[in-house]
Amino acid sequence: MSQQLTDVSGAPPPPLPDQPAGRPTRRGSGRRARAEARAGLTLISPTLVIVVVMVVLPILWTVSLAFQNIRLLNISTAGVFGSYSFDNFEGILTSGGFWVSLRTTLIYSVLGTASAIGLGLVAALALRSAFRGRTFVRAAMLLPYVAPVVAVTYVWTTMLSPQFGVVNYWGERLLGWDNPIAFLSQRSDQVSLFGISVSLPTALLTVIAFEAWRSFPFAFLFLTARLAAAPETLEEAARVDGATPTQRFRYIVLPQLLPTIAVLSVLRFIWTFNSFDDIYLLTGGGAGTDVISVRVFNALVARGDIGAASAQALVLAVILAGMVVLYLKRFARQEEQA
Amino acid sequence: MTAATDVDRQAPSTPTRPVARTWSRDAVETQVFRVLRRVVIAFLLVITLFPFYYMVLLSLRPLNEVVQDPGALWVGPSEVILDSYDSVLAGADEGGQGFLQFMRNSGVVAFSTVALTLLVAIPGAYAVSRLQFFGRRQISGLFLAVYLFPSILLAVPLFVFFTRIGLRGSLVGLLIVYVSQIVAVSIYMLRNYFDTIPVSLEEAAAIDGCSRIGIMRRISLPLALPAIMANALFVFMIAWNEFLFALLFLVEERSRWTVSLGLSQLAGSIEIPTTVLMAGSVFVTLPIIIIFFASERLLTEGLTAGAEKG
Numbered sequence: 001m002s003q004q005l006t007d008v009s010g011a012p013p014p015p016l017p018d019q020p021a022g023r024p025t026r027r028g029s030g031r032r033a034r035a036e037a038r039a040g041l042t043l044i045s046p047t048l049v050i051v052v053v054m055v056v057l058p059i060l061w062t063v064s065l066a067f068q069n070i071r072l073l074n075i076s077t078a079g080v081f082g083s084y085s086f087d088n089f090e091g092i093l094t095s096g097g098f099w100v101s102l103r104t105t106l107i108y109s110v111l112g113t114a115s116a117i118g119l120g121l122v123a124a125l126a127l128r129s130a131f132r133g134r135t136f137v138r139a140a141m142l143l144p145y146v147a148p149v150v151a152v153t154y155v156w157t158t159m160l161s162p163q164f165g166v167v168n169y170w171g172e173r174l175l176g177w178d179n180p181i182a183f184l185s186q187r188s189d190q191v192s193l194f195g196i197s198v199s200l201p202t203a204l205l206t207v208i209a210f211e212a213w214r215s216f217p218f219a220f221l222f223l224t225a226r227l228a229a230a231p232e233t234l235e236e237a238a239r240v241d242g243a244t245p246t247q248r249f250r251y252i253v254l255p256q257l258l259p260t261i262a263v264l265s266v267l268r269f270i271w272t273f274n275s276f277d278d279i280y281l282l283t284g285g286g287a288g289t290d291v292i293s294v295r296v297f298n299a300l301v302a303r304g305d306i307g308a309a310s311a312q313a314l315v316l317a318v319i320l321a322g323m324v325v326l327y328l329k330r331f332a333r334q335e336e337q338a
Numbered sequence: 339m340t341a342a343t344d345v346d347r348q349a350p351s352t353p354t355r356p357v358a359r360t361w362s363r364d365a366v367e368t369q370v371f372r373v374l375r376r377v378v379i380a381f382l383l384v385i386t387l388f389p390f391y392y393m394v395l396l397s398l399r400p401l402n403e404v405v406q407d408p409g410a411l412w413v414g415p416s417e418v419i420l421d422s423y424d425s426v427l428a429g430a431d432e433g434g435q436g437f438l439q440f441m442r443n444s445g446v447v448a449f450s451t452v453a454l455t456l457l458v459a460i461p462g463a464y465a466v467s468r469l470q471f472f473g474r475r476q477i478s479g480l481f482l483a484v485y486l487f488p489s490i491l492l493a494v495p496l497f498v499f500f501t502r503i504g505l506r507g508s509l510v511g512l513l514i515v516y517v518s519q520i521v522a523v524s525i526y527m528l529r530n531y532f533d534t535i536p537v538s539l540e541e542a543a544a545i546d547g548c549s550r551i552g553i554m555r556r557i558s559l560p561l562a563l564p565a566i567m568a569n570a571l572f573v574f575m576i577a578w579n580e581f582l583f584a585l586l587f588l589v590e591e592r593s594r595w596t597v598s599l600g601l602s603q604l605a606g607s608i609e610i611p612t613t614v615l616m617a618g619s620v621f622v623t624l625p626i627i628i629i630f631f632a633s634e635r636l637l638t639e640g641l642t643a644g645a646e647k648g
Contacts, residue, residue, distance in 0.1 A: 040471030047462035054518030058495035150598040151619040169409035274488035
């Protein structure tokens with residue numbers, strides 16, 4: 001009703017926000033559309049300027065820097081017109097350290113993402129039905145995600161300390177560990193289980209555990225929201241038909257959660273692949289946890305080698321973009337088939 | 339028809355079946371999951387809360403006791419000491435760690451980030467949500483890309499750029515970087531909320547002779563206030579917790595350290611007792627926890643709104 005009243009001139013009503021752009025302008029609304037476009041651009045332009053100047057241009061500049069031989073010392077002479085070469089990329093791709101680091105980054109991202117989503121799923125399912133104090137428990141679940149990363153990494157390092165860490169103290173007394181475990185400074189450890197001795201990358205597994213602990217709330221939040229939207233009648237019908245809890249989960253609940261899990265996987269993977277804070281603060285990139293973002297930081301700050309830092313950051317971004325595109329393509333195809 | 343008659347025929351035999359299937363797979367699974375659920379909830383509570391409990395615990399104990407008895411999980415009320423808190427807050431000239439100064443820096447940066455981000459993001463989000471203009475979709479796409487973009491890749495050029503123009507080491511430089519990185523996600527969250535406000539309300543105001551600015555100020559803004567509050571808290575938390583750019587920009591200037599940076603830098607030193615730095619950790623974490631519990635519902639909705647596909 002209000003729509004008809006709006007337009008005194010008898011022209012069509014103003015566009016609804018959901019309408020796609022590029023809507024054909026009809027006679028009589030041209031001036032209004034122009035005024036609206038002007039207002040829109042005016043309102044968005046401050047943001048646009050900030051984002052272009054502080055994000056888009058710097059990224060383009062990184063590309064330029066990656067092809068130049070620039071160090072922090074000769075930065076004042078560096079400009080857009082320098083001598084360009086592939087030296088930085090050659091140096092990176094032929095050094096063994098980069099490939100080891102890439103492998104570490106991949107293992108860290110895949111296992112970190114998977115365990116965070118897995119733990120988030122378990123938490124979401126466990127807290128699904130109401131009980132007394134659920135609101136508090138749900139809020140508590142989110143603490144690792146919102147707490148400052150510097151504070152929680154400091155607590156973790158203290159807890160895991162081989163000298164006076166509470167984990168090693170109780171591990172030796174309750175779990176019968178022979179020696180304190182240097183969780184964050186030991187590259188690998190022999191673990192014998194049922195007579196079979198395997199070598200585990202201690203520090204890498206610890207940072208993966210930290211990643212799972214820190215980001216499972218994110219997955220928990222989304223999966224809880226999705227579970228709340230799942231219609232109960234479906235599960236009720238399955239229960240009446242005699243489906244057991246595992247069957248109901250496998251055939252009713254999980255299929256509804258899969259799209260959410262897919263989105264979460266992409267988001268978490270992107271963020272874990274680039275994450276710098278966690279590993280830098282926990283191990284400083286030592287003991288076999290040298291992920292690429294920490295290498296970029298070290299090249300930039302410790303060695304002042306801007307060219308190498310840019311080139312590695314660029315390689316990181318390209319690999320990431322490639323993987324995300326591949327994933328989305330596969331995912332989109334599956335959607336079409338379904 | 340036939341199905342109905344089948345049911346009728348089977349009906350007399352059904353009462354006996356539940357008795358025969360007491361230990362069916364269904365019953366076993368239900369029992370197992372009932373127990374398992376409690377175990378899982380207890381486990382989750384321990385892993386999420388214990389690190390924070392341990393943080394507070396260590397900050398209240400004297401260092402020599404922590405070294406002697408590292409496994410203690412409780413501190414008696416009589417043994418509580420607050421020396422660590424005094425020591426961490428006191429300025430460097432008084433032999434303390436100067437966390438009061440760090441918190442002031444963090445507060446200035448975080449509050450300014452919130453104010454500037456909202457100032458820019460609210461009109462932007464309104465435009466993206468409500469107005470048709472050339473390039474609207476591309477701009478939305480650009481913002482999403484910025485949101486997902488690796489900050490480590492931006493770290494290199496911004497570090498170089500701010501070194502060159504001499505703004506590295508200043509809180510203003512840091513502020514600009516924060517706003518530029520947060521404004522995209524802020525617009526994304528706010529836009530989703532503006533989309534849910536019925537257009538008809540604004541149209542009614544337009545009939546009554548309200549200008550575009552008037553509509554925004556009198557209709558859209560008050561309606562979007564919960565979302566704006568959630569957004570403000572979200573931005574505050576990001577700015578307060580941020581570490582990488584604070585490290586890159588401010589590390590040489592101790593007087594300008596943010597509280598996160600201060601904690602991370604002092605954590606590497608052997609001379610400062612762990613208990614003192616635990617008190618520091620409490621100060622870093624406390625504002626976030628207070629904000630979080632005061633606005634948990636607002637914030638969870640805001641978080642999901644921001645990252646959900648729009």
